[in-house]
Amino acid sequence: DGGITQSPKYLFRKEGQNVTLSCEQNLNHDAMYWYRQDPGQGLRLIYYSQIVNDFQKGDIAEGYSVSREKKESFPLTVTSAQKNPTAFYLCASSIHSISTVYNEQFFGPGTRLTVL
Amino acid sequence: KNQVEQSPQSLIILEGKNCTLQCNYTVSPFSNLRWYKQDTGRGPVSLTIMTFSENTKSNGRYTATLDADTKQSSLHITASQLSDSASYICVVSLSDQTGANNLFFGTGTRLTVIP
Numbered sequence: 144d145g146g147i148t149q150s151p152k153y154l155f156r157k158e159g160q161n162v163t164l165s166c167e168q169n170l171n172h173d174a175m176y177w178y179r180q181d182p183g184q185g186l187r188l189i190y191y192s193q194i195v196n197d198f199q200k201g202d203i204a205e206g207y208s209v210s211r212e213k214k215e216s217f218p219l220t221v222t223s224a225q226k227n228p229t230a231f232y233l234c235a236s237s238i239h240s241i242s243t244v245y246n247e248q249f250f251g252p253g254t255r256l257t258v259l
Numbered sequence: 260k261n262q263v264e265q266s267p268q269s270l271i272i273l274e275g276k277n278c279t280l281q282c283n284y285t286v287s288p289f290s291n292l293r294w295y296k297q298d299t300g301r302g303p304v305s306l307t308i309m310t311f312s313e314n315t316k317s318n319g320r321y322t323a324t325l326d327a328d329t330k331q332s333s334l335h336i337t338a339s340q341l342s343d344s345a346s347y348i349c350v351v352s353l354s355d356q357t358g359a360n361n362l363f364f365g366t367g368t369r370l371t372v373i374p
Contacts, residue, residue: 147302185263185348185364233302247293248362250302 146170147251149234154256156221156228164219164254166234174240175217176248179203180231189232192217193240221256229258261286263351265365272372276339280368282332282349290354290361294323294334297346297367306334306347339372346370 147168156162168175174193178186188201192211206225211217217236221228234251263284272278284292291310295303307316307323309332316323320337336343349365 183268183366185366187364188362231300235302247305247308250304252302253300255300 147234147236147249149232149251149254151254152252154254156256156258158258159223161220161222162256164221164232164234164256166217166219166251167215168217168234168236168249168251169215170236170249171214172236172238172249173214174237175211176235176237177201177207177209177217177219178233178235180233180253186233189219191240228256231255261351261353261363263349263363263365265347265349265368267368268366269369270371272339272370274339274341274372274374277335277337278339278370280334280336280347280370282334282351282365284330284332284349284351284363284365286330286351286353286363288354289327289330290352292323292325292332292352293350294321294332295348295350297348299345303348336370339370341372341374344370344372 150165176191177189180186187203189207190209192198195214198209198211208220232254235248237246237248266281293308294306297303306321307318309316309325311327322335325332346367346369348367351363353361
């Protein structure tokens with residue numbers, strides 16, 4: 144998975160709880176991303192960060208929060224405000240955020256979150 | 260509206276057979292198109308990437324084609340193997356865009372190769 148690790152692989156959450164998903168990369172990439180994947184749908188962008196201490200909302204940011212205190216790390220918190228959090232969450236990174244032929248997004252192995 | 264559509268949704272083939280997956284897009288202005296392979300429970304891995312000027316790209320038994328005029332791409336898998344069982348995702352990028360809201364993902368084709 145190209146030097147990106149995500150943990151845990153499986154996560155169970157009770158309703159009303161916040162949970163944090165970890166994403167770490169050792170590729171020295173500036174840009175990092177969080178996507179959500181649901182059956183029958185394409186990946187949807189939750190948040191992205193182009194550089195340390197900066198991040199922007201994606202298409203479905205409501206109920207999620209992120210931080211980017213270190214270049215290597217981009218944790219995602221799924222808050223109790225997210226009404227349908229059960230999904231497969233993918234973290235990715237790229238050299239920078241401009242999509243070019245030479246700027247591939249490398250994906251982590253994913254975290255499957257289930258709300259009980 | 261920028262969209263990426265893939266067909267078929269799912270496909271079952273016998274080991275050793277060939278197959279072709281389709282991707283149609285309306286993304287404009289176009290920068291590049293990637294095909295990703297995603298094994299169950301894993302992250303996607305890039306197979307090929309093509310720009311506007313390229314109409315074919317191979318990676319082993321995988322061959323992607325691109326017709327930028329009709330905005331269509333295909334991924335051809337030759338002599339399929341059991342390990343080809345996965346979802347194949349087409350991703351199209353906008354050009355001249357900074358930030359991350361410049362990628363458009365198809366819903367994928369789920370390929371199952373049976374012995």
